[in-house]
Amino acid sequence: MMKKTLFGIFSVLPLLCAQAEDLRPMPLEISAENSQHLNMKDLGNGEWELELVGTPPLDPYFFVQSKEPIPFETHNVLSFESFSGTEIGKAVLYVGNWDMEHVVEYPNVARSEGWMNTSIDLSGVLRPPSKPFTKIRVTLGSGAEPGHKFKVRNFAIRKISEWEKNHADTHVAKARADREHAARIDTYLDEKFPAAVTKVSPGKNGKIRISGTLPEAAEGKAVFLAEIPMWTDPTMLNEESDIPALLPVSGNKFRKTVSRFADDKSDRIISGWAVVEKDGKGYKLLSPVKYVDEGEIESRANLPHPNPASLKGIGGMPFDHPDMQELQISSTAYNIVLNALIENYRHSDFTIPYEYGGHTFYINQSYLGQLDMDLKAIFDADQMLSVIILISNPKGSPEGSWLKTVGHPDALPSSIFVSPTLDTKEAVTAYAAAMSFLAERYSRPGGEFGRIHYWIMQNEINSAYFWSSAGDITVQTYMDIYQKSMRLAQIYARHFNPHAKTLISLDHNWGTCHHKGYRGREMLEYLVKYSQKEGDFEWGMALHPYARDLFNARIWDDPQAVHSFDTPYLTHRNLEVADAWAKLPQNAYNGKVMREIQLTEQGVNTRDYEKESLDDQAAGVAYLWKKIEPLDSITVYHYHLWADNPHEGGLLLGLRKLPTGDDPLGKKPAWEVFKHYGNDTPEWEQWSDFALKHMGFGSWDEIIIPFGQDLEKVTEGGRNDFEKLKNLYKK
Numbered sequence: 001m002m003k004k005t006l007f008g009i010f011s012v013l014p015l016l017c018a019q020a021e022d023l024r025p026m027p028l029e030i031s032a033e034n035s036q037h038l039n040m041k042d043l044g045n046g047e048w049e050l051e052l053v054g055t056p057p058l059d060p061y062f063f064v065q066s067k068e069p070i071p072f073e074t075h076n077v078l079s080f081e082s083f084s085g086t087e088i089g090k091a092v093l094y095v096g097n098w099d100m101e102h103v104v105e106y107p108n109v110a111r112s113e114g115w116m117n118t119s120i121d122l123s124g125v126l127r128p129p130s131k132p133f134t135k136i137r138v139t140l141g142s143g144a145e146p147g148h149k150f151k152v153r154n155f156a157i158r159k160i161s162e163w164e165k166n167h168a169d170t171h172v173a174k175a176r177a178d179r180e181h182a183a184r185i186d187t188y189l190d191e192k193f194p195a196a197v198t199k200v201s202p203g204k205n206g207k208i209r210i211s212g213t214l215p216e217a218a219e220g221k222a223v224f225l226a227e228i229p230m231w232t233d234p235t236m237l238n239e240e241s242d243i244p245a246l247l248p249v250s251g252n253k254f255r256k257t258v259s260r261f262a263d264d265k266s267d268r269i270i271s272g273w274a275v276v277e278k279d280g281k282g283y284k285l286l287s288p289v290k291y292v293d294e295g296e297i298e299s300r301a302n303l304p305h306p307n308p309a310s311l312k313g314i315g316g317m318p319f320d321h322p323d324m325q326e327l328q329i330s331s332t333a334y335n336i337v338l339n340a341l342i343e344n345y346r347h348s349d350f351t352i353p354y355e356y357g358g359h360t361f362y363i364n365q366s367y368l369g370q371l372d373m374d375l376k377a378i379f380d381a382d383q384m385l386s387v388i389i390l391i392s393n394p395k396g397s398p399e400g401s402w403l404k405t406v407g408h409p410d411a412l413p414s415s416i417f418v419s420p421t422l423d424t425k426e427a428v429t430a431y432a433a434a435m436s437f438l439a440e441r442y443s444r445p446g447g448e449f450g451r452i453h454y455w456i457m458q459n460e461i462n463s464a465y466f467w468s469s470a471g472d473i474t475v476q477t478y479m480d481i482y483q484k485s486m487r488l489a490q491i492y493a494r495h496f497n498p499h500a501k502t503l504i505s506l507d508h509n510w511g512t513c514h515h516k517g518y519r520g521r522e523m524l525e526y527l528v529k530y531s532q533k534e535g536d537f538e539w540g541m542a543l544h545p546y547a548r549d550l551f552n553a554r555i556w557d558d559p560q561a562v563h564s565f566d567t568p569y570l571t572h573r574n575l576e577v578a579d580a581w582a583k584l585p586q587n588a589y590n591g592k593v594m595r596e597i598q599l600t601e602q603g604v605n606t607r608d609y610e611k612e613s614l615d616d617q618a619a620g621v622a623y624l625w626k627k628i629e630p631l632d633s634i635t636v637y638h639y640h641l642w643a644d645n646p647h648e649g650g651l652l653l654g655l656r657k658l659p660t661g662d663d664p665l666g667k668k669p670a671w672e673v674f675k676h677y678g679n680d681t682p683e684w685e686q687w688s689d690f691a692l693k694h695m696g697f698g699s700w701d702e703i704i705i706p707f708g709q710d711l712e713k714v715t716e717g718g719r720n721d722f723e724k725l726k727n728l729y730k731k
């Protein structure tokens with residue numbers, strides 16, 4: 001039985017964190033000598049490419065070594081960076097001696113879309129090394145298939161950081177509290193309550209009208225209509241809970257009117273409302289929390305519904321490049337980093353005051369100027385715009401700053417961006433200020449600063465450990481935060497634009513997840529439960545259906561992407577799964593309106609610029625279009641990337657080549673395929689025929705797989721849902 005410390009199991013750290021503290025790392029050199037089941041290629045600059053070889057089961061290992069003995073009493077954290085298009089798998093490390101008393105295991109070195117640092121505590125060995133040592137044996141990719149490639153660099157051994165010490169010290173208590181919270185959430189979402197808040201209607205007169213019903217059993221009891229702000233946990237309303245408004249109610253039906261703005265100027269349009277009963281020192285829920293009815297929000301102006309000329313969007317292209325017209329680009333996505341926009345106090349570029357919730361915030365004049373220029377250019381080009389809302393990691397940010405207030409304090413240092421924290425009034429107010437400012441400015445009738453049509457909340461949240469961390473928490477707790485973030489953003493967006501919509505951002509992990517990640521389907525199901533329980537709102541999905549291995553150009557050959565709701569991965573090959581899920585009645589907005597899907601990031605890799613690789617990509621891009629074309633839930637398809645990026649770890653996803661080299665920004669064949677998408681032209685027919693022949697299919701009917709026989713086996717609602725879905729397809 002191997003001893004494992006808490007830190008050894010739970011820590012993943014980025015290089016930037018290590019640099020921020022004086023951890024005095026000792027560099028370790030990678031050696032290919034005496035390696036097993038690996039082809040190791042030295043790429044220079046300390047980077048190595050590793051390819052798994054041999055006959056399964058594989059035990060691929062190599063050695064890292066220092067130039068001097070390692071002081072294990074103080075330096076016992078191994079760190080390294082990796083880049084892999086799919087998960088690398090379990091890491092096994094032998095420290096000084098090659099026996100079971102000197103081994104440490106790490107659950108899963110995950111996929112990343114950039115260089116990701118992993119740190120592993122080696123102090124959990126059963127016995128310290130028996131003598132001074134300089135070498136560590138590293139197993140990476142155990143259990144993976146031959147042919148899998150990934151890159152590693154910057155191996156070092158160092159002291160434990162203060163963050164790691166604190167994390168290990170508090171992890172057990174936090175994990176227990178999180179599990180208890182998750183259990184309360186599940187009970188709340190499943191419970192049938194006797195009372196109900198039936199309608200929450202904001203009016204232009206500055207009032208909010210709340211209606212509801214009470215059970216007969218409530219007669220004569222201390223029953224109230226309670227304001228439940230987003231920072232209050234409705235599953236545990238004790239004497240310390242913040243309930244700003246508590247209004248007595250009685251009778252079978254009730255109706256109350258409150259001011260939209262509280263005495264402290266808090267905006268109640270983002271508050272929830274529930275019927276509660278006095279219960280000892282706290283309160284007991286008699287109804288679920290109910291947020292404002294989306295259909296009751298009166299928008300400032302009846303802005304037109306976005307109607308792009310085509311599904312085609314693209315990432316990384318200059319707005320004024322001729323390719324915009326030639327490729328018929330009709331939509332685009334744009335990152336907005338909130339902490340670059342807004343601050344709690346005036347300093348440097350943050351000079352424009354903005355009043356919200358009784359507080360004065362400050363907008364970054366320089367960042368806002370860039371936003372205005374870019375978003376106006378997009379608007380003037382008549383393109384539909386989806387913005388991606390991001391928050392930087394708050395580690396190291398100053399106390400009192402907007403980022404320190406809003407960025408989740410438990411976010412893993414491995415995460416480039418983080419989830420907001422919404423468990424304090426200060427955090428909700430600061431977050432709402434940013435969203436209110438953006439929604440108002442970029443929804444003006446004349447579009448003088450541009451217009452935001454869709455709001456993608458964070459990035460690839462099922463890989464939160466890298467893109468949007470809120471700490472090492474359960475999916476229930478994570479989705480409790482996330483759905484509030486989505487709802488808050490949509491309330492303000494709809495206040496100014498009746499067609500605005502928030503989108504949940506998910507990568508290809510549908511029924512599986514990486515270490516510290518989440519299953520996409522499970523996250524969607526919790527979002528549906530919250531929507532049905534607390535008042536539905538018209539959210540959609542922003543999916544990134546890359547191949548399981550991002551480096552795989554032959555996207556039609558992705559065996560773990562199957563046509564079932566239980567598929568591990570959602571990729572180009574089985575997009576029908578997402579379309580079918582969006583069309584299930586129980587998942588529809590108010591049970592009637594199909595959830596919209598935007599494919600906001602995906603692409604097909606070229607391994608190199610040789611003909612075979614370029615042909616694979618061209619066929620894959622044609623295949624992608626043919627998969628999307630019959631799926632009417634999909635309204636946007638953003639190809640990633642316009643041109644190859646030298647900073648994507650060797651991925652060559654662009655329709656054009658790298659900006660350097662023999663043919664800078666040269667067009668790949670995939671550029672021509674993308675250009676002719678959706679056009680009934682001889683050129684498209686030629687590319688279509690080429691793709692079929694290259695992939696080995698006789699007709700496109702072979703790749704369009706109606707979602708049917710698999711669904712019947714896995715749909716939770718059984719045969720009834722299967723029949724409903726077949727009827728929807730007929731329509």
